[in-house]
Amino acid sequence: MEQRALLTNLRGIVTPDPARAWAVDYIENGAIALENGRVAWLGPSKELPSEWQNANKLDGKGRWASPGFVDPHTHLLFGGDRSQEFNRRLQGVTYAQIAAEGGGIRETVRATRKASLEELVALGEERLGKLARKGVVHLEAKTGYGLSLESELRLLEAYGELQRRGWSLDVTLMPAHDIPQEFQGDPAGYAKVVAEQWQPELVKRQPGVARFCDVFVEKGVFTPEQGRQVLASGKALGLIPRIHADEFGPTGGAELAAELGAASADHLMFASDAGIKAMAEADVTPTLLPGTTLFLGMRDWAPARKMIAAGCRVALASDFNPGSCACLDPLLILRLGCLQLRMTFEEALTAVTLHPARSLRRKDLGHLQVGALGKVLLWEVKHPLELVYWLGETYVPETIG
Numbered sequence: 021m022e023q024r025a026l027l028t029n030l031r032g033i034v035t036p037d038p039a040r041a042w043a044v045d046y047i048e049n050g051a052i053a054l055e056n057g058r059v060a061w062l063g064p065s066k067e068l069p070s071e072w073q074n075a076n077k078l079d080g081k082g083r084w085a086s087p088g089f090v091d092p093h094t095h096l097l098f099g100g101d102r103s104q105e106f107n108r109r110l111q112g113v114t115y116a117q118i119a120a121e122g123g124g125i126r127e128t129v130r131a132t133r134k135a136s137l138e139e140l141v142a143l144g145e146e147r148l149g150k151l152a153r154k155g156v157v158h159l160e161a162k163t164g165y166g167l168s169l170e171s172e173l174r175l176l177e178a179y180g181e182l183q184r185r186g187w188s189l190d191v192t193l194m195p196a197h198d199i200p201q202e203f204q205g206d207p208a209g210y211a212k213v214v215a216e217q218w219q220p221e222l223v224k225r226q227p228g229v230a231r232f233c234d235v236f237v238e239k240g241v242f243t244p245e246q247g248r249q250v251l252a253s254g255k256a257l258g259l260i261p262r263i264h265a266d267e268f269g270p271t272g273g274a275e276l277a278a279e280l281g282a283a284s285a286d287h288l289m290f291a292s293d294a295g296i297k298a299m300a301e302a303d304v305t306p307t308l309l310p311g312t313t314l315f316l317g318m319r320d321w322a323p324a325r326k327m328i329a330a331g332c333r334v335a336l337a338s339d340f341n342p343g344s345c346a347c348l349d350p351l352l353i354l355r356l357g358c359l360q361l362r363m364t365f366e367e368a369l370t371a372v373t374l375h376p377a378r379s380l381r382r383k384d385l386g387h388l389q390v391g392a393l394g395k396v397l398l399w400e401v402k403h404p405l406e407l408v409y410w411l412g413e414t415y416v417p418e419t420i421g
């Protein structure tokens with residue numbers, strides 16, 4: 021990008037404002053001044069300061085500008101896919117039956133363990149490319165389909181390589197995503213190994229790659245006590261906790277996230293009222309994954325309205341993964357936020373831009389106010405509302421920056 025450039029001829033600019041929790045500014049006939057890749061000024065073209073009048077112009081071609089999407093919850097790297105299982109579930113076979121036959125997540129773990137570093141990096145680039153074409157400019161990505169020290173390390177190495185190749189992603193360590201076959205029937209033993217041996221080893225072997233740690237607290241997986249052990253170990257290593265919480269039943273995951281000062285608690289279809297209040301007070305970002313509810317054919321949409329009323333800054337994410345949400349489409353998540361979680365368009369837009377960036381501790385992403393990174397999406401629409409209103413319509417933004 022030019023050191024100084026003026027994005028002009030915009031039909032409008034729509035952007036959240038980090039200074040105001042849910043406020044969204046609409047600026048018609050706008051312009052955005054960019055200096056060294058950051059927003060230096062934005063406003064109506066007719067108010068453009070004189071110093072910018074002669075800057076190099078980027079033609080917005082009458083389109084609407086928005087900040088790039090930030091996806092704060094993906095399981096980006098895994099081997100294989102589960103489309104056959106998906107069809108069997110449609111034929112009435114239950115998830116439990118498939119798991120009992122050794123399928124489900126175990127199939128993904130087998131395929132991921134077999135994948136080489138080069139194969140994982142290639143898969144990552146293919147998926148990141150698809151997301152980038154749909155306007156995702158930054159995302160969070162977890163380990164957790166290796167479930168062995170060697171394989172989790174390979175996933176971490178692959179993420180490090182993707183970062184070196186210039187992809188904008190934050191990495192989360194999640195060896196406690198499930199209980200591997202080697203520890204079947206012994207979640208406590210596995211949580212202890214992850215907390216005391218694997219996490220320290222992974223951080224030591226790939227320093228600086230991961231910023232966050234995560235654990236799946238759920239009935240039949242890890243208890244809140246085991247989750248606390250894993251996340252406390254991550255915290256001691258300098259990682260910031262996130263948590264898979266209250267997805268299939270109330271387990272106290274939201275409360276645990278608040279207690280530990282986690283950056284986010286994710287899923288939360290069954291979060292308790294006390295948990296919602298605790299998240300608001302501790303400034304935990306509730307991260308809702310409506311694509312997963314849809315993909316699993318469930319009816320239990322997360323209580324977004326209740327969380328907003330309680331003062332939470334809700335974020336939306338894809339939960340991209342092979343078993344419960346094979347979705348690389350940020351617009352679908354935005355639409356589900358409106359249609360199923362009953363968020364207004366402005367709330368849902370804020371929840372796929374500003375609030376996820378905030379939960380990833382990225383102040384300069386998720387909005388276009390002065391100082392933000394100039395990662396701008398240009399949409400060929402008469403008004404941004406069209407992005408959710410024309411259901412199923414494909415909109416492909418051009419990304420600047």
Ligand SMILES: [Zn+2]
Binds near residue numbers: 093095264339341
């Ligand atoms: Zn997840």
